[in-house]
Every structure is written in C-alpha cells, then in structure tokens.
Amino acid sequence: MQFNYIANAALPSSSGRTIAMLDPSDGQPYDEIQRSNASDIDLAVRAARQGLEAVWRKLGAAERGRLLMRLSLKITEHVDELTAIEQRDCGKPTRQARADAVALARYFEFYAGACDKLHGETIPYLDGYSVLTWREPHGVTGHIIPWNYPMQIFGRSVGGALAAGNVCVVKPAEDACLSLLRVAQLAVEVGFPAGTINIVTGYGHEVGDALARHPGIDHISFTGSPAVGTLVSQVAAQRHCPVTLELGGKSPQIVFADADLDAAIPAIINGIVQNAGQTCSAGSRLLVDQAIYEPLLARLGHEFEKLRVGPAALDLDLGPLIRQSQQQRVWDFLSDAHVAHIAMVAQGKVVDEAPQTGFYQAPTLLRDVPVTHRLAQEEVFGPVLVAMSFRDEDHAVELANATPFGLVAGVWTADGARQFRMARRVRCGQVFINNFGAGGGVELPFGGVKSSGYGREKGVEALYGFTTLKTVAIRHG
C-alpha cells in the first residue's frame, strides 16, 4: 500500500479509499495508491506554504543547490531500485526505465548547479535612480504529471521549480506514480525540509482539478493531453494563475533524398518505438522525399519486422501499453486505417511469452496516409508510424505544419542551407537536424506551439517560467 507524501510524512487519503495499480505487462493488480480528494490537496498546499515561509524561503540559493545535489546523488545510489519500480509501473523495458532513472538524477544535478546562477539585471534609467530586477519564486507551484515518463517529468518540472525557490505540490498520474512516492522518501532522507515536496495521488478529475482550483497554488505546470490542458488552464484562468502547458504532438521526421539513411533509420525507429510510442515527442509522421520513398520504406519495413514486444522485464524493443483503454485507442486507429484502405508496410511481433492479459501492441508502419486522415492528424500515443511522400522542400514544410500540433521536428539532410531553412519554417518548439533528441536534452529548453502548449521547461529557460520578475526602482538623488 502506498501513501501520500505531505510535510515529509506518509499519509493515507482523507477519503480512506484507494486505487489499484495494474502491472501493464500482465494486467494484474499489484499495489494500491491513495484515492485522495480536495481536502488532501488543501492539506498539502498548507504544508507547502508553511514549509516555504518557515524554512525554504530563508535558505540561500547555494544551500538549495546543495540539497538538490544531495538528492541527485541519492537517486543515483538508488537507480536500480527506481528502475525496477518504473519498469513495473509503466511497463517499460529495463533499458528505458533505467534511462529515466538516470535522467532524473541528471535533472537534479543540472538544477542543483543552476540555483545560484539565476541573476537579475540592472537597467539604466533617469539620473538619480537605480533600477534592478529580481527573479522571485512564484511560491507554491502545482505539478500535474502524466504516466508516460513520471521520473523524467518530475525531474524537469519539480527540479526546475525547487531550483527557482518554489515549494511543490505534485499530482502524479493514477496509472503510474510509485517511483515518485519513493523519490519523496529519498528527499526526506537527504534532508529536504518538511513541505518542500508534497505528493498527492488520485484521479485527475478529483485531485488534479482540486489542485488547479486551489487558491494557494501560485503557478501550475501541467504535462498531459491537450484536452485536459484546456480544462486546467480554464480553471486556473478564473484566478489568473499562470500555467505552463506541455501537451501532445504529432511530430514529423522529414527525410530528404540526400540524408544519411544509416543514421536516420535507427533514429526514426527509436522515435516511434521508445516507450511503445507513448511519448509526447514521438516521431509519429514520416515525411519522405518521393525520390527515396520506396527504398526507405523497404528498409524500414525490414527493420519493423525485427522489432519484438513483450513483458517489461524481458527488456525487448517495446513493452506493453499502459492500460487497456490505451490499447483499445490504438486498435481503433488501426481499424480506421483498415476501413480507409491505408496499406500496412510492416509490423513487429508480440512474443509468445507475453501474457494474454497484458496490453501489447505490435509496432506498425503504414504508408500513403492522406494528410487529412485522423492517423496523420491526431496523436495515437502508440507504436504507429504513418508515412507519406513529398515533392520538394515547400511541400515538406506544408505537410510538416499541417497538424494542430507543434512540438518537435526531425530533419534529415546533408544540405546545410536547407537545414537552416527547414529549422526556420517548421512551426514547433524544437528542431533536431540529423538526430532526433539525442542525449536526453536535460539542458535544452523544451515545449511546444499551437496545441502542443506554451511555456518552456528543461534547461535554464525553465527557471524563468518558475519565477516572476520584480522591478525595483530606487530614487537616491
């Protein structure tokens, strides 16, 4: 049984109710989390405020940095344990779960070093005046986190918020959150003051909504679907609470005829199979120069057929999807493809060891998908890659920008001038040229445009979002 973490104490929810956690690899319940409600959120917000005023606000920036660094080291000591928790909770193959645990430690390392490097400015003004700006923390920040990368998203959002001097109330996803409850314990062990990191579990429409509405929350970082992002920002707007929205994507991989295909192919495959396609920045649309469309699809098809899907512990190319409704969602998209006579190039295989009760889906490559079809427009959030060809650069740009989303784009070309033109013309938050998110990108600002959201997390840029600017004008004669 898992408990909430409020003011450094493990607490049951006031409702006394719990939610069963299912293992996506076999669909069976294996643990329970608290089904909290608005009163638990209220308790957490009060604890956070008290922690802020009593201790956190008074710590120097370097001291905050040392605490974050201690947590980073502690997470590193517990990487195996956190890997095992995330693997089972999310159904991630071992290597992917481990990469997330390592990334979590890296986020806290990065933000530990950033705490005392967040500077204001002095501004030339009237004679006899001195003007300066301070970057002040919002105060109590709320963090609503999805199930696909609990540790990574906690690292980038809570790490950045703490570094900027805020205290946090976290609402993780009801489908996967056990790693975060463990990290909260580790934070207590390394000496985080009570009220700095509070975690309240439960359903989105109950606890997430209560968090977004709570007048004691000074800023909300929401990562999740566009639909819920709309709800959260509407609720927050009623009290003019600032919100950062990290939403979905339908990101293109754009391959020109002069691309290095040996480099592109593994990145294209990884971009859609990582975490079984349940990644906001998944490269889920493949736009290919018509001159190499057939040979590239043939090579990719060959690679897709080799992909294997199975229980997380087998550490294959893909694990299961998170839950049955997600599996059904992917099936619905594939059945729409069938009805529309969209051709399948190739599919990977679910291994025989995969229990029938698990939520498996073979990775699938579809071709000649019309740009207006929902498979080319909507986020599937599963291992489905849709391919289409383009005539020239203008056509590639037109297709790339032809969805409601704008999160990430991959561009594969050897032509340096074209690399810059494409980077300028594709509407999105980040463009990767001849790579697709290599290296994890803890240091790189991340976020979207259009329905992919607004605001930036990761990197130093996140610290600006987690602070508010105060201008101080002094007349001294």
Ligand code: NAD
């Ligand atoms: P979701 O929107 O259903 O849930 C996200 C979180 O919001 C969960 O914690 C959920 O409990 C909570 N929630 C649900 N209803 C709520 C409400 N009414 N008020 C407040 N909170 C509520 O999304 P999901 O299915 O968990 O995650 C998948 C989505 O997240 C995809 O669209 C994906 O692209 C997106 N995502 C984006 C990023 C990014 O950085 N841009 C990263 C990861 C995931």
